[in-house]
Amino acid sequence: MSPAATLATVLLAYLPAAVSPGPNFVLIAHTAATGTRRAAVAIALGVVAAGGLLAAVAVFGLGGVLARTPWLATALRVVCGAYLAWLGVRLWWRARAPDDPAAPPDRAAATPGGPGVFFRRGVLSNLTNPKAAAFFGSVLTATLPPTEPTAVKAAAVALIVAASAAWHLSVALLFSSPATQRWYARAKPALNRVVGTILVILGVTLAVTP
Numbered sequence: 514m515s516p517a518a519t520l521a522t523v524l525l526a527y528l529p530a531a532v533s534p535g536p537n538f539v540l541i542a543h544t545a546a547t548g549t550r551r552a553a554v555a556i557a558l559g560v561v562a563a564g565g566l567l568a569a570v571a572v573f574g575l576g577g578v579l580a581r582t583p584w585l586a587t588a589l590r591v592v593c594g595a596y597l598a599w600l601g602v603r604l605w606w607r608a609r610a611p612d613d614p615a616a617p618p619d620r621a622a623a624t625p626g627g628p629g630v631f632f633r634r635g636v637l638s639n640l641t642n643p644k645a646a647a648f649f650g651s652v653l654t655a656t657l658p659p660t661e662p663t664a665v666k667a668a669a670v671a672l673i674v675a676a677s678a679a680w681h682l683s684v685a686l687l688f689s690s691p692a693t694q695r696w697y698a699r700a701k702p703a704l705n706r707v708v709g710t711i712l713v714i715l716g717v718t719l720a721v722t723p
Contacts, residue, residue, distance in 0.1 A: 516665045519657065523669045524676060526656045530648040531680050536715055537645075540600070540638050541681055543708050544631065545688035546697035553685035555628040559635020560681050564645065565674040571649040572657055572666045594641075594720025601712030604705045643715075643722075 537560045545553030639645055657669050687693065697704065 516662075516668070519661060519665055520668055520672055522656050523653065524672055526653070527648070527673050527676060530644060531677055535644045536642050536712065537635075537638050537681065538684060539708055539711060540634070541684045542688045543604070543704075545685050546693055548689075550685065550689035551628060552631045553689050554682060555631035556635035556638070557681035557685040558678075559632040559637075560639045561635075561674060561677045562632075563636040563639035564677045565670060567639070567645055567649040568653065568670045568673045571653050572670055591720045592641075594716040594718070598713045598716030598720070601709040601714075601716060604709030604712065643718075 541553055541557050541560065544556050653669075653673075657666065661669075688697075
């Protein structure tokens with residue numbers, strides 16, 4: 514298979530995994546709709562950076578470390594699941610809290626941390642994402658055999674990063690539009706509970722599923 518055909522296969526395999534809803538989408542969309550565009554973009558960039566790291570680890574064969582140390586993989590899974598569940602519980606708690614009339618909903622909480630805080634949150638979200646782990650650990654390694662030249666592997670990682678950036682930044686920009694934020698402000702309590710429930714379910718499932 515030619516390098517161009519290999520890269521096209523990698524992209525076609527990655528795109529459905531990227532655009533299907535999951536923890537990353539929920540976190541970016543919720544932050545964009547309730548906070549600031551800067552915070553949502555920072556989370557999206559964190560997701561992209563973590564995706565690039567996971568792709569590089571899978572492509573260049575470093576993922577064997579987890580395969581050789583099952584206890585480490587289990588511990589990572591439990592910690593990641595607990596983190597997602599904690600985010601969900603926090604959203605439920607915020608849904609019960611009355612809005613601060615002096616500030617738009619959730620904006621005061623979204624801004625003080627700065628972009629670095631939200632970037633790290635995006636990194637952690639993608640590193641703890643079971644869908645990302647499944648894709649990079651199995652699908653990507655199957656579509657990009659270890660016999661491929663280093664240049665093709667590097668190009669595949671760059672292609673994944675570019676596609677991830679295009680999608681996740683689009684989500685951040687779309688959901689941070691004024692119209693979306695006005696709609697979200699009206700539906701905030703119910704939506705916070707829905708999003709929180711999804712995150713708790715994802716976290717518990719990740720923690721208890723071998």
